[in-house]
Amino acid sequence: MSLPPSPGPLTVSSVNLNGIRAAGRKGFTAWLASSTADVVCLQEVRARPEDLPADLLAMVRDRGWRLTLAPCESAPGRSGVAVLTRTEPEAVRVGIGVAEFADSGRYLEVDLPGLTVASLYLPKGAAGTPRQEEKDRFLAGFAPYLAERREKAAAEDREVLVCGDWNIAHTRADLRNWRGNGTNSGFLPHEREWIGSLFASGYVDVVRALHPDVDGPYTWWSYRGRAFDNDTGWRIDYHVATPGLAARARSAVVERAPGYDRRWSDHAPVTVRYRR
Structure with a gap:
């Protein structure tokens, strides 16, 4: 299978915003305006369509983006995921087929x-809390x-790419302080x-396939x-792809802010360039 031909590579970025309105004020809108990505996946948008900042919507429209948003309807102001594309999607699906998470703003494709x-x-x-039980129920439904x-x-005859905040560090190389986190969610044995x-x-x-022998990149x-400042981080934001697409990955970078005061989220964008 081959993706449709294009003059250049397919570039996909993914980032957890920790709230699109706050991120927009701190620099996300400027980052997106300068992005050359073909697709941008967003997590923790924390907004319904009517809550999105006007300047962001104007920029999205002017740059030719198509915005698809799945807000959290069960708890407005929480969670929420979105996908920005340069072309209109052929189809949109929300949720993982589990009723509990149908309107939770957790998954959009x-x-x-x-x-x-x-x-x-x-x-x-x-x-040891109900939050972990909820996470485990999501994992149980998400795998199938x-x-x-x-x-x-x-x-x-198509490829699949799931980008986002997976909230699990797979191996010791995926978090700096692995010794102190063995009993914490995100690095529990059953999650790994x-x-x-x-x-x-x-x-x-x-x-990880592109950078097999490094700690992080967080x-x-x-x-x-x-x-x-000390780069004591976690690598929990992944691009997870079917093998055909993964084999086309040419470069991957975590767009880490140049300084603490330049951050617009507690996450950094993960950008991968794929050969078409």
């Missing part, structure tokens, strides 16, 4: 020619959905086993203390 791109905001748990999506895409099984099933961690740093 769009079909482009030869490619399905999804934006994911996987729940953030807290070990991803398997079904992979099989359906293969039958349709879950995402490892996903990669063993046929999906590829694109950034994508999230706590606002507390000097985590950002």
Whole structure:
């Protein structure tokens, strides 16, 4: 299978905004205006369409973006995912087929020619609490959905790319302080086993495939203390692709802010260039 021909590579960016209105005031709108990506996946938008900043909507329109948004209807002002594309999607699907998460603003996918791109905001748990139980229920429902999506895409001769905040660090190389986080959500043994099984099933961690022997590159740093300055981070924002697309990945970069005061989110964009 080959993606439709194009003069250049397919560039996809993904970032958790930690709130689109706050991020916009701090620099996200300027970043997006300068982006040359073909697709941008957003997480933790925390807004309904009517709540989006006017200057952002004007810029999106002027730059020719198509915005597809899946807000959290069950708890307005929380979660929410979106996908920006340069062309109108052929189809849009929301949710992972589990009723509990149908309107939770956790998952959105769009079909482009030869490619399905999804934006994911996987729940953030807290070990030993109902939040972790919710996260585990999401994982239990998400695994078969991803398997079904992979099989359906293969039958349709298309690729799949799931970008977003997975809220799981897979290996010790994916967080700086792994020794102190073995009992914390995001690095629990069963979470690591879950995402490892996903990669063993046929999906590829694109950034790790391109950078197999490095710590990180980290994508999230706590606002507390000097985590950002010391690069004490976690790599929890992934591009997860079917093998055909993963093999076309040519470069990957975490667009880390040049300084703490230049951050517009506690996450950084992860941008990958794929050969078409």
